Amino acid sequence: MTTFTLADLRRETEAMWPADTAESWDRVGLVTGRNDAPLRRVLLAVDAVADTVAEAVAWEADxxxxxxxxxxxGIHTVAEDTGKGALxxxxxxxxxxxxxxxxxxxxxxxxxxxxxxKRLGLEDAVPLVPLAKDPSIGIGRVGTLPAPLSLRQFAELVAGVMPATVSGVRVAGDPDRAIESVALLGGAGDxxxxxxxxxxxxxxxxxxxRHHPAQDALELAAAAGGPALVDVAHWASESLWLEGAAEELSARLPGVEFRVSQVRTDPWSFSVGARPGSELGAE
Incomplete structure (x- = not known):
């Protein structure tokens, strides 16, 4: 059986997600670890927080x-009475x-x-912002649904695709509006x-x-045309790709065990008093 090390994992992650395709402000790649360390188990998660770090440690992940x-x-200390230092x-x-x-x-x-x-079934999807050296990849996607849906039906489709969170799926627009073309961006997109x-x-x-960018976009749409808005939890939108990533890494490094964390790192615990917008202020 082939014995892999952290260097092998770094090689494969770089092949799958080249560092030179990251935005200039980003900080990707190895944060801590040594190349010659043996590699047997790898945990994937959206966030490095106390719960996911504890999960990795308890599982004896490498x-x-x-x-x-x-x-x-930037941080100026890794003291263990700071959040990042403790992690x-x-x-x-x-x-x-x-x-x-x-x-x-x-x-x-x-x-x-x-x-x-892909989970939404979009056809002919292309990047919103193509990468200059390879226009087939890039930030976001825009494509069309196989058949038109109402905005409410589309929101229900999104809710069925995304993992459940406290904030659910928030929608701005006429629920009966016909939806065919869909633009999307996982993570913060205003x-x-x-x-x-x-x-x-x-x-x-x-x-x-955010309130003002969303409000301005809706006012512009009313005056000159534009999209309805569907807002989902940041963690939810960035969690779906991990399963495929784990499968691809497992194929590249056979014998290494890859697991996707089931910890929900969405920061919100519960909500109260939520009502549909049309009911706000109703007696």
Whole structure:
């Protein structure tokens, strides 16, 4: 049986998600670990948080691959009374490496947005923002449904595809509006609200839409045409690609066990008082 090391995992993750396809502000690749460490078990998760790190350590994983980089923004201490310091210390003590695949995993076939498009059954889906050196990959996707749906039906389709979260699926638009063309971006997407392909779509599916950008987009749509909006939890939209990633890595490194964490790292625990918008203020 072939014995693999962390160096082999780094090689394969780089082949699947090249670091040079990540956005310039991103921090991807190896965070902690040594190349000659043996590789037997690898856990995949959206986030490196206390629960996923504890899961990796309890399973005796040799590496944890997360979508969100633990050290995306600068820190000045890894003291163990800080959140990131405590996580890094736990991983290092357990000899568990940490690798981040973020915007470089958003871009390819089988990446974050591509998997959402496939789960929704979109046809002829192409990147919203193609990569210059390879236009077949890139950020986001835009495509068409096999048959038109009402906005409400589309939202129900999305709810059936995404894992359940406290915030569910939020929708802005006429529930009876016909939906054929769909633009989407896994993760936070209000930066693309003005993108021509988003503006031309019937609906834009993304996460973390803030009040003012969403409101401005809806007012513009009312005046000059534009998409309805569907907002899902950030964690939910970026969780679906992990199963395929684990399967691909398992094929590339036979004998290494890959597992997707079942921990929901969406930060919200519960909600109260939610009512449909049409009922707000009703007696």
């Amino acid at each position: 590496a944890l691959i997360t979508h969100h980089p633990l050290l995306l923004r 890094l210390a736990a991983l290092i003590r357990a000899d568990c490496a940490l690798i981040a695949a973020h915007t470089n995993a958003d871009q390819p076939v089988g990446g974050v947005s591509d998997v959402i498009a 930066s693309l609200l003005d993108h021509p392909l988003v503006r031309a779509a019937d609906v834009y599916l993304t996460s973390d839409l």
